[in-house]
Amino acid sequence: MRASFIVIVFMAAACGLACGERRSKREQPRAIAAGDCLAALDDAALKEAQRKTQTAAPRERAAAWVSAGHAFVRIARTRTQPELYAHVQACAGRALEAAPADTDALHLQGIVMMDAHRFGEARELAERLIALDADDVAAWGLLSDASLELGNTADAVRAAQRMLDLKPSLLSYGRAAHLRFIGGDVQGALELYSLAINAGRHLKDREPSAWMMVEAAQLFLARGDVIGAEAGFDAALREVPGYAPALAGKRRAAAVRAGNAQAKL
Secondary structure, eight states: OOOOOOOOOOOHHHHHHHHTSOOOOOOOOOOOOGGGSSOOOSOHHHHHHHHHHHHOOGGGHHHHHHHHHHHHHHHHHHHTOGGGHHHHHHHHHHHHHHOTTOHHHHHHHHHHHHHTTOHHHHHHHHHHHHHHOTTOHHHHHHHHHHHHHTTOHHHHHHHHHHHHHHOOSHHHHHHHHHHHHHTTOHHHHHHHHHHHHHHTTTOSOOHHHHHHHHHHHHHHHHTTOHHHHHHHHHHHHHHSTTOHHHHHHHHHHHHHHHHHHHHHO
């Protein structure tokens, strides 16, 4: 049966929650000199990517830089170090220098654009990629994310639905869950987060599954289920020990628990 989440009634208030409040725009990441791009971080995948950028044949160089960029993305998300996206930008730049039309390099550039709040550029890039390949799953995801940030919830839903139709996965289920939450369907969002977590069990990189667990736990916390939230944050920490978003979530849950206890006195 085709996965579907489009049956969502978006109320004006829900749309305002998604679109009305914008995060303060960070300064666009500074491009880093090529020799400085791969910082000396203690990470095996990053070190392997560094080795490949130095040894890859010219036709394979773009892929090596893309791998390095994704390694930085993972580290930035795991440690909550957004400053590392400057390295992602540098890696994307080197990949595009090696192969200006490389789709994987352009997808990495899209991640940089979203982090820098260049949402209009990200949407244009997504549309260009989709024009080249209507079945480009990652491009539909980028279009959904950029459209949501630009306040066009209907386009975000359509793009996420197309992504889900093409490939049910952790990433597509996760977007569906977020849109369900924005539409006011918390239970539906939790069910989709469960599907996302199950879909990610085979992935070598455990960070995406941990993030889905954190997102689900936030919903438990929002509806006052501190025990359920703490269980979710703990599950994320089992996936990625020391995972910064999960630790932050546990602190919020502890504060809610303390406040509940104080209210009973």
